[in-house]
Amino acid sequence: MTQPSIDPQHLDRLAETAVRVGLNLQPGQDLVLTAPTSALPLVRRVVAAAYRAGAGLVTPLLSDEEVTLARYQNAPDQSFDRAPDWLYDGMARAFGDGAARMAIVGDDPMLLAQEDPAHVSRAGKANSAAYRPALEKIANFDINWTIAAYPGASWARRVFPDLPEEEAVARLAKAIFAASRVDLDDPVAAWTAHNEALHLRKAWLNEQAFAALHFTGPGTDLTVGLADDHEWQGGASLANNGVICNPNIPSEEVFTTPHAERVEGTARASKPLSHQGSLIDGIEVTFEGGRITQARASRGEAVLHELLDTDEGARRLGEVALVPHSSPISQSGLLFYNTLFDENAACHIALGQCYAKCFRDGETLGVDEIAERGGNASMIHVDWMIGGPETDIDGITPGGTRVPVFRAGEWAR
Amino acid sequence: MTQPSIDPQHLDRLAETAVRVGLNLQPGQDLVLTAPTSALPLVRRVVAAAYRAGAGLVTPLLSDEEVTLARYQNAPDQSFDRAPDWLYDGMARAFGDGAARMAIVGDDPMLLAQEDPAHVSRAGKANSAAYRPALEKIANFDINWTIAAYPGASWARRVFPDLPEEEAVARLAKAIFAASRVDLDDPVAAWTAHNEALHLRKAWLNEQAFAALHFTGPGTDLTVGLADDHEWQGGASLANNGVICNPNIPSEEVFTTPHAERVEGTARASKPLSHQGSLIDGIEVTFEGGRITQARASRGEAVLHELLDTDEGARRLGEVALVPHSSPISQSGLLFYNTLFDENAACHIALGQCYAKCFRDGETLGVDEIAERGGNASMIHVDWMIGGPETDIDGITPGGTRVPVFRAGEWAR
Ligand SMILES: [Zn+2]
Ligand SMILES: [Zn+2]
Ligand SMILES: [Zn+2]
Ligand SMILES: [Zn+2]
Numbered sequence: 125m126t127q128p129s130i131d132p133q134h135l136d137r138l139a140e141t142a143v144r145v146g147l148n149l150q151p152g153q154d155l156v157l158t159a160p161t162s163a164l165p166l167v168r169r170v171v172a173a174a175y176r177a178g179a180g181l182v183t184p185l186l187s188d189e190e191v192t193l194a195r196y197q198n199a200p201d202q203s204f205d206r207a208p209d210w211l212y213d214g215m216a217r218a219f220g221d222g223a224a225r226m227a228i229v230g231d232d233p234m235l236l237a238q239e240d241p242a243h244v245s246r247a248g249k250a251n252s253a254a255y256r257p258a259l260e261k262i263a264n265f266d267i268n269w270t271i272a273a274y275p276g277a278s279w280a281r282r283v284f285p286d287l288p289e290e291e292a293v294a295r296l297a298k299a300i301f302a303a304s305r306v307d308l309d310d311p312v313a314a315w316t317a318h319n320e321a322l323h324l325r326k327a328w329l330n331e332q333a334f335a336a337l338h339f340t341g342p343g344t345d346l347t348v349g350l351a352d353d354h355e356w357q358g359g360a361s362l363a364n365n366g367v368i369c370n371p372n373i374p375s376e377e378v379f380t381t382p383h384a385e386r387v388e389g390t391a392r393a394s395k396p397l398s399h400q401g402s403l404i405d406g407i408e409v410t411f412e413g414g415r416i417t418q419a420r421a422s423r424g425e426a427v428l429h430e431l432l433d434t435d436e437g438a439r440r441l442g443e444v445a446l447v448p449h450s451s452p453i454s455q456s457g458l459l460f461y462n463t464l465f466d467e468n469a470a471c472h473i474a475l476g477q478c479y480a481k482c483f484r485d486g487e488t489l490g491v492d493e494i495a496e497r498g499g500n501a502s503m504i505h506v507d508w509m510i511g512g513p514e515t516d517i518d519g520i521t522p523g524g525t526r527v528p529v530f531r532a533g534e535w536a537r
Numbered sequence: 538m539t540q541p542s543i544d545p546q547h548l549d550r551l552a553e554t555a556v557r558v559g560l561n562l563q564p565g566q567d568l569v570l571t572a573p574t575s576a577l578p579l580v581r582r583v584v585a586a587a588y589r590a591g592a593g594l595v596t597p598l599l600s601d602e603e604v605t606l607a608r609y610q611n612a613p614d615q616s617f618d619r620a621p622d623w624l625y626d627g628m629a630r631a632f633g634d635g636a637a638r639m640a641i642v643g644d645d646p647m648l649l650a651q652e653d654p655a656h657v658s659r660a661g662k663a664n665s666a667a668y669r670p671a672l673e674k675i676a677n678f679d680i681n682w683t684i685a686a687y688p689g690a691s692w693a694r695r696v697f698p699d700l701p702e703e704e705a706v707a708r709l710a711k712a713i714f715a716a717s718r719v720d721l722d723d724p725v726a727a728w729t730a731h732n733e734a735l736h737l738r739k740a741w742l743n744e745q746a747f748a749a750l751h752f753t754g755p756g757t758d759l760t761v762g763l764a765d766d767h768e769w770q771g772g773a774s775l776a777n778n779g780v781i782c783n784p785n786i787p788s789e790e791v792f793t794t795p796h797a798e799r800v801e802g803t804a805r806a807s808k809p810l811s812h813q814g815s816l817i818d819g820i821e822v823t824f825e826g827g828r829i830t831q832a833r834a835s836r837g838e839a840v841l842h843e844l845l846d847t848d849e850g851a852r853r854l855g856e857v858a859l860v861p862h863s864s865p866i867s868q869s870g871l872l873f874y875n876t877l878f879d880e881n882a883a884c885h886i887a888l889g890q891c892y893a894k895c896f897r898d899g900e901t902l903g904v905d906e907i908a909e910r911g912g913n914a915s916m917i918h919v920d921w922m923i924g925g926p927e928t929d930i931d932g933i934t935p936g937g938t939r940v941p942v943f944r945a946g947e948w949a950r
Pocket of ligand 4: 856880887918919920
């Protein structure tokens, strides 16, 4: 008898957790589900769990790695400026009519690493433009949504290049199940407790109303001014449709909006960054007046510079997030090449667009009001890790008092 | 070394044939492709072939047998009146913008045989209503479209219930490849020759302009009056966007529109009919004034009566089609439980809706003009086989002269 690489009971629990905790799907609510074909075993369970939760109609939209590659390897040049607007507009309409949204990730994050970078970037831009109406409803939190992960074989091989495929899948599955808290007997109870802990953290930070955070660690001496009226977020969130959901399974971070013009000093990435199929390693940057004025990388420096040149906002911060070094994802010691996991392994900052939700009464603020308060705007939002076991963080109050927030990578209180 | 059940070279040729002969996809044209996940090996090849042919953007929409069953087995009752209008309206928009359409079939035709028939029928109705805007563009032949088949394992087990799965798949694959003419070295040339043969048949029939066809055979003595201004169709067809395509791979029939009120006599089905997961066998019907006034079946009689009671047009004919007994699909001796194949094994009639294209200048005719000429209207279109090796057919001219059309199941000339 052989043991399956992916424990079916844990997979059942992950489906149930994604539907009940991640989405908190409401009786009669429709669901639009995007997933790769490699994740079909989870997709099928999610569909069943969603209907058991009373779903109206579940519509899966399946992508496929080989179909994607068939395009890059065979399509005429003009194809790379095309995107299926009719499909994305349809999704926006479904969200407008009240459907929830789940995304399952599971493909090789470096799938396109060997393809023509110009084609990858043009196709990405065309897709982003076409997807915007649907994405806005998600980014504005108009509906309950969530992202969960399945240990697809190509992703597993990427994370564990030295292991046989079956073993790699088994290891990635274990890591995903642990990070998603579905290796516990009662994942719903575990998520309730976890959300309470994150809510206490963000309540304390909101009470402090720091003017800035000062990060120190190997290669990092960075003061991140926080936006006026910033609000810390983390864990379960209330969507505008009145449903409390967990947008990321897993999630270990509390996060808020930096001030776009008040970031000073140097930062060194503590982990490599996987961006659109390229790996950028050894990032070191200098901020002046909120803007990155110098940037180096030991690997992928050209990709980093291209990223920073996307638009004016790409050189400024849109997010700062706190994650202790003892986070279960950090303790796994793995690089997942996927932001859903890697950003939950360490304190991080994000280049680019900020979240309206990370302002007091953010859902009522217009674009100009967000900018006035120091919120950054950009077409990109790219998280990268700056935290580790030696990271210290002080909160600086408006009066200039220093309050310990992190010591040696852990919460100071 | 084991031989694969499905010859990859034949599969490559089927993809190429579906794109070049079936669709005749134009450079820069988009393609909307629906297929089951079981057909992914063909889907991936079709995507590559479409891009090699210069496709703008190929958008596959994948369904999945287990996802479908998860709905029937878990969804609340109200779910079965729901359909994804936003997705179907999007498809209609894509067709309106010029996209071509390919459907790949490959799932078990009896998938829903064990599910609640009321749920199956309600879900089918909701889906048909939502899909109508997209279907109209296909039925009106506004765009080039095609249907092709992949030997999915569950379908293969249905066709060959006594064989091990691998052998069943191998047998079904061979049958599909032969019927689709991709077991030949040059399928495109074979389709050109085949289309020429079908065009000669339909040209002769159009020249005769018969008033009626008289079918005789075991249990059948049926006079099928033809609609005024009827036109025979078959093989390659010109879509309204100017592209000549082959809507069915395979296709062996020439077909036209009967007169809804001029069918008299009795007909006995020569093969079982698979309808929405049920098998109806031993059908015997009597027509009076075009209308079925008596109907029996040795198996599935209740389903047959439900079908005939769908609407007034469900008891009248919308199509009559001629297929010789020597057709390769007939010679295979198989029952595929799938109309794409089974209707190409024998002469058949169809209950329900007629095709506008089977009238002279049909694309210019309104619904009323079609009805005036004797064209039938209904929500259904269900083909069933009445031909076999003993079938004789006479054409009856407007003057009453009899012209031999079929003798002993074969063309008489
Ligand atoms: Zn973050
Ligand atoms: Zn982020
Ligand atoms: Zn037919
Ligand atoms: Zn038909």
